[in-house]
Amino acid sequence: MTTRTALIFGVSGQDGALLARFLADKGYRVHGTSRDAQVSGFANLDRVAVRDRVQVHSAATNDFRSVAQVLSEVQPDETYLLAGQSSVGLSFGQPVETLESIAVGTLNVLEAVRFLRLDTRLYHAGSSECFGDVGTAADEQTAFRPRSPYAVAKASAHWMVANYREAYGLYACTGILFNHESPLRPARFVTRKIVAAAVRIGAGSGERLQLGDLAIERDWGWAPEYVDAMWRMLQRPAPEDYVIATGRVHALHEFVAMAFASVGLDWQEHVDFDPGLRRPSEIDHSVGDASKAARDLGWTASSSLQDVVARMVAAEQGGPWPMVVG
Numbered sequence: 001m002t003t004r005t006a007l008i009f010g011v012s013g014q015d016g017a018l019l020a021r022f023l024a025d026k027g028y029r030v031h032g033t034s035r036d037a038q039v040s041g042f043a044n045l046d047r048v049a050v051r052d053r054v055q056v057h058s059a060a061t062n063d064f065r066s067v068a069q070v071l072s073e074v075q076p077d078e079t080y081l082l083a084g085q086s087s088v089g090l091s092f093g094q095p096v097e098t099l100e101s102i103a104v105g106t107l108n109v110l111e112a113v114r115f116l117r118l119d120t121r122l123y124h125a126g127s128s129e130c131f132g133d134v135g136t137a138a139d140e141q142t143a144f145r146p147r148s149p150y151a152v153a154k155a156s157a158h159w160m161v162a163n164y165r166e167a168y169g170l171y172a173c174t175g176i177l178f179n180h181e182s183p184l185r186p187a188r189f190v191t192r193k194i195v196a197a198a199v200r201i202g203a204g205s206g207e208r209l210q211l212g213d214l215a216i217e218r219d220w221g222w223a224p225e226y227v228d229a230m231w232r233m234l235q236r237p238a239p240e241d242y243v244i245a246t247g248r249v250h251a252l253h254e255f256v257a258m259a260f261a262s263v264g265l266d267w268q269e270h271v272d273f274d275p276g277l278r279r280p281s282e283i284d285h286s287v288g289d290a291s292k293a294a295r296d297l298g299w300t301a302s303s304s305l306q307d308v309v310a311r312m313v314a315a316e317q318g319g320p321w322p323m324v325v326g
Ligand SMILES: C[C@H]1O[C@H](OP(=O)(O)OP(=O)(O)OC[C@H]2O[C@@H](n3cnc4c(=O)[nH]c(N)nc43)[C@H](O)[C@@H]2O)[C@@H](O)[C@@H](O)C1=O
Pocket: 086, 087, 088, 089, 126, 127, 128, 129, 177, 178, 179, 180, 188, 189, 190, 191, 193, 210, 211, 212, 213, 214, 216, 218, 252, 277, 278, 279, 282, 283
């Protein structure tokens, strides 16, 4: 067990809650921020049974004062920057808020760490979206060709972290995470949208599920394993960036078929294509090569897509879901 202190910016989201549980189980004193901690319900912290072990603070990462204040108060040994607008789809409709929350938010955290001369290790949540449509498996050497406002913002934040590491010697690194799912995903993301609809339809709702492009291919992993990778990055002697992915790719229609089969249905009888759900620019194929993480961090993804679907369906049906963390 450790006596270290961790601060998670964005503790109320999927990754924030899973990471809070992971760190609390390791004995960390865990602090977390949300834009307004007095009105946030912290439902995800409740769902992973860690709410009573997290001290919450109000902080908006695009507001330098609140960022500096919480960092100064908490004096964390490890800082995890998970805050910011996280939907690629929404970023086309809210590009300014997306850029500000991600790029300015990251810059504020970096500047506050530098200004306060904090001795903290900083993890920044990067994204595979930065790669764009590569065609082959992307690794840490692959060039960024962002194809959405979200990806442009994440690429900007990625390079700011690298710059502060080089220019000022900060211990700061980026995890370039591919898609990672759990029952804590909001239904704005396609996996939870599909699972929730399949379970409702299986229970007799009679509705139809509207989806966009079913041919897109993604590298979907199990989110609880990905927060372990974040932590491992901060235990290295020197900060480096890592791709975190399963290395396996599936088309969206495969995910749909698995989810509907789990409730005994043939998806083709319940799903419609809605061209309005297609994005202005899309990534058709996205898969990562996490060999560097396997070599340096001893991290590999162990859950299959079938595992992810089965756990999400079971949780949607009201069952407990396993915490494959730690
Ligand atoms: C790595 C990356 O991973 C996530 O971003 P995402 O891949 O955009 O996730 P998603 O679940 O919104 O879309 C997946 C794919 O599914 C397609 N798709 C079809 N039909 C619907 C549909 O009806 N809804 C949605 N949301 N997507 C649909 C959609 O066009 C896209 O190709 C975030 O965690 C992000 O923060 C992040 O960093």
